[in-house]
Amino acid sequence: MQNAIRNFLFGSVVAVALAACGGESASGTASSSGESTGQKVVMGLDDSFPPMGFRNEKNELVGFDIDMAREAAKRAGLNVELKPIDWSAKESELNSKRVDMLWNGLTITPQRQQQLLLSKPYMDNYQIIVVRPDSVINTKADLNGKIVAVQDGSSAVDAVEADQNTAKSFKELKKYADNVTALMDVSAKRVDALVVDEVVGRYYVSKKLNEYKVLGDNFGTEQYAVAFRKDDQALEQKIQGALDSMKADGTSAKIATKWFGKDIIK
Missing domain, CATH: 3.40.190.10 (Periplasmic binding protein-like II)
Structure with a gap:
């Protein structure tokens, strides 16, 4: 990881x-x-x-x-x-x-x-889901038809792909070189959500609490x-x-x- x-x-x-x-x-x-x-x-x-x-x-x-x-x-x-x-x-x-x-x-x-x-x-380090505060996404099921971001090569990729039914429902699984860029694209509405290690995701989210929210649902731990x-x-x-x-x-x-x-x- x-x-x-x-x-x-x-x-x-x-x-x-x-x-x-x-x-x-x-x-x-x-x-x-x-x-x-x-x-x-x-x-x-x-x-x-x-x-x-x-x-x-x-x-x-x-x-x-x-x-x-x-x-x-x-x-x-x-x-x-x-x-x-x-x-x-x-x-x-x-x-x-x-x-x-x-x-x-x-x-x-x-x-x-x-x-x-x-x-x-x-x-416990969960694979959390980060979205915009005004997002209609509240659970993994709500990712159906959405563009979901992950860091290429990260454990988030393995966690998402392990949940085959959910992953197949995405419009696109978009892979980024780093999570910082992916978070920026969440804010800019270029992607709908980011799946990321909790220790990393919460660290960045805590610096910009008004720009993101973390769902209660996750992709494992x-x-x-x-x-x-x-x-x-x-x-x-x-x-x-x-x-x-x-x-x-x-x-x-x-x-x-x-x-x-x-x-x-x-």
Whole structure:
């Protein structure tokens, strides 16, 4: 899923590690802050995946998963170092102990469940349907005879095509190089709807709430988790405990609303 999303996001970025705070890293070296309180854990991420993790105009690492990780680490008494990595080699980075956990919109799959130690799902990523506020489209069935946009090569394409009956009812399934252009065409009435990953779609919709609405209906879901090495149950338990407490006291919901305009935490 992530590879498809990243195709349209912000171009190439410089993979430079940001030491968020002190202690020792996975490699045993000190972080740039010089602090030494608490165990240091290195978090591997892709820094070109907004809104989960990316660089802002000041070249600072920001995003939903980064906010979640920092809060969880604080509650667990840990110091987290953010380390951008080659996401296509994330399993190797983790198992070679260059990072201690992977946290950046990681989709749960049967293969990853066998190879990695995963947290409980913390988010459902639906394939949502975005339309204009004045649209008569309210359900998937209303897409009959309509022009529907998707990002070419994205998981939205697979999700739509898997629902054969609905897909056959479209006037056209129009594929775009990126979702930003597709959203512009929704506004301009060149297409009737866009099917897109919720984490991406809600991020952009939250910036222009008057231009779009998200339907209650969708084209399916996938789940996100944090990944650890199989033998690192201690770290997984600390992070899971922090995530549980963040959900219970509403902190996760606040972070989600900040980035997506809505609480979409599982």
